[in-house]
Amino acid sequence: MGKFEIKKDKSGQFRFNLKAGNGQVILSSEAYKTKSACENGIESVRKNSKNDAMFERKVAKNGKPYFGLKASNGQEIGASQMYASASSMASGIASVKKNAPSAKVVDNS
Template sequence: MSRVLSAATIVAGLLCFVGPAPAQDAKMKFELYKGKDEQFRWRLKAANGAILATAGQGYKAAADARHGIELVQKAGTNDKEKFEVYEDEKKEHRWRLKAVNGQVVATSSEGYKAKADAEKVIAAIKAGASKAGVVEVKE
C-alpha cells in the first residue's frame, strides 16, 4: 500500500536534510518492487514515509531499475544528470531528473504550489540519496 502525503508534510519531513542540524536517524531509502504490470520500479522515500521520487519508467530487468537508482544516488555529485523544475497543467511545480541522453530517470511524486518547495526536495535528494539504502519490497 503506497502512502501519499501532502506537499507540506513532505517538505516538513525534509527539513531534517536541508535545515541547520540534520537528525541522526533521518534516512531516505529506495524501495525496489515489481509492479502489477510485471515491470520493476523504484521509489525514494523520506524518513517519514513520504514518497519523494519515482522511476521515470518501468524496467523489464531489476538490474536496469537498480541502474536508475544509482543515477539518482549520484545526482548530488554528478553534473551529467540535470534536475529540471517545471510547471504542470495544474499550475503546480514539479521536478524531473534527466540523464545526459535526455531520458527521464526520476520524477517528483507530486506537484508543489511553491517552486521553492520543489527546489527543497531536490536539495534534500542531492544531500541524502547517496546514503540511501535499497530494499526490495512486495507490492
C-alpha cells in the same frame, strides 16, 4: 536516512521510489523491464542527484511545480510529485540531493 524501495507493478515491471527519512516519496522512477535495469536506475539517481543541472524544474498544466531528474544521456530517470509552490519544490530537490547518495535499497519486489 532515506531509502530506495524497489517494487513490482501490476504489469510485472520494476519501479523504485526514493523516500526521505520521514517516509515521504520524493522521487519516483519510470518502469523497468528487469530488476537489474531498475538497480542501474537507482545508481544513476545516486550519481546525477549531486549535479543541480540534472534537475529539470517544470510546471504542470494545472500550474503546480514539479521536477524531473535526468541521467547524463538526457533521459529522465525520476520525477517528483506535484508541489504547492516553487519553494516546496526546491525543498524536494534539496531532499533528493541529501538522501539519494547514501540511501539504502529495500527490495519489495
